[in-house]
Amino acid sequence: MSEILKLVGVFKSYDGKNNVLKNIDLNIEKGEFIGIIGQSGSGKSTLLNIIGALDIPSKGDIYFNGENISYYNSEKRAQFRNKNIGFIFQFHFLLPQFNVIENILVPNWIDSGNDSHDKKEDALDILRDMKLEDIADRDSQNISGGQQQRVAIARALINKPAIVLA
Ligand SMILES: Nc1ncnc2c1ncn2[C@@H]1O[C@H](COP(=O)(O)OP(=O)(O)O)[C@@H](O)[C@H]1O
Ligand SMILES: [Mg+2]
Numbered sequence: 001m002s003e004i005l006k007l008v009g010v011f012k013s014y015d016g017k018n019n020v021l022k023n024i025d026l027n028i029e030k031g032e033f034i035g036i037i038g039q040s041g042s043g044k045s046t047l048l049n050i051i052g053a054l055d056i057p058s059k060g061d062i063y064f065n066g067e068n069i070s071y072y073n074s075e076k077r078a079q080f081r082n083k084n085i086g087f088i089f090q091f092h093f094l095l096p097q098f099n100v101i102e103n104i105l106v107p108n109w110i111d112s113g114n115d116s117h118d119k120k121e122d123a124l125d126i127l128r129d130m131k132l133e134d135i136a137d138r139d140s141q142n143i144s145g146g147q148q149q150r151v152a153i154a155r156a157l158i159n160k161p162a163i164v165l166a
Contacts, residue, residue, distance in 0.1 A: 002029065002030050003027055003028070003029055003030070003066075004028055004029065004030045004064065004065060004162060004163065005026070005027070005028040005051065005062070005063070005064055005163065006026070006027050006028070006062070006063040007024050007025060007026040007027075007050075007051070007060065007061070007062050007063075008025055008060055008061045008062075008063070009023055009024075009025065009059065009060040009061070010023070010024040010025075010026075010050065010057045010059070010060035010061070010062065011023060011024075011057060011058045011059040011060055012043070012046050012047075012050060012055075012057055012058050013058045016058075019058070020043045020046045021043050021046055021047060021050070021057070023060075024047065024060070030162075036048070048165050050062065051163075051165065052081060052085045052087060052163075052165045053069060053072065053077040053080050053081050053085065054077075054081070056070060056071060056072075056077075057070055064080075064084065064162075065162075082107060082110050082111050082159065083111065083159065083161075084161055084162045084163060085161050085162075085163050085164075085165060086156030086157055086159070086161035086163070086164040086165070087156055087164075087165050088152055088153050088156045088164065088165070088166040089152065092148045092149050092151065092152035093152065094140040094141070094148055094151060094152060094155075095140065096140065096141050098140060099136075099137055099138060099139055099140055100127075100132065100135050100136050100137065100138050100139075100140050100143065100151050101120070101123050101124070101127065101136045101137065102140075103140050103151055103152075103155055104123045104126065104127070104151060104154045104155045104158050105119060105120065105123055105158065106155065107155060107156075107158050107159045108123075108158050108159060111159055119158065122158060123154070123158060124136065126154045126157055126158065127154060130150045130153065130154055131150075132147065132150055132151065132154065135147060153166075
């Protein structure tokens with residue numbers, strides 16, 4: 001197995017004094033499924049935000065496929081996230097102005113502009129895998145909560161990310 005993600009001595013403080021994350025070392029291999037367990041307020045979301053390049057550490061380094069991504073600027077982090085990370089949030093955050101299949105294609109539009117004709121087939125494949133093909137053209141706000149959550153999962157997969165954070 002090859003290592004996809006490595007954290008070395010990661011600290012995070014929000015106030016410059018108290019560390020929420022204290023010297024985290026973590027190695028994740030390609031293909032691994034990892035669960036992070038801890039009390040509310042213990043730092044799980046803080047860690048996921050840093051792994052997903054939504055936030056930067058106060059100290060320490062994060063390597064993705066051997067490349068140090070710790071201190072990318074916000075534009076580079078956005079590109080990195082779009083290409084490499086699929087996010088499945090607790091709340092689905094589907095965009096109300098778009099229907100189901102359009103919501104799934106949004107990460108691809110960001111990646112490649114409107115030139116995403118090829119990807120529509122990929123989106124339909126994912127919809128079929130998730131038993132959502134019947135609702136592809138439905139308004140994303142007028143489907144069930146479980147369907148919305150599955151649409152959000154499909155959206156996280158459309159750019160074939162190396163890492164899915166759920
Ligand atoms: N943006 C923030 N600004 C300041 N403090 C924060 C922020 N986000 C989280 N915290 C604090 O950091 C600690 C860890 O929070 P969090 O990572 O959200 O925990 P968990 O996801 O495990 O419940 C908590 O004490 C929380 O209050
Ligand atoms: Mg949390």
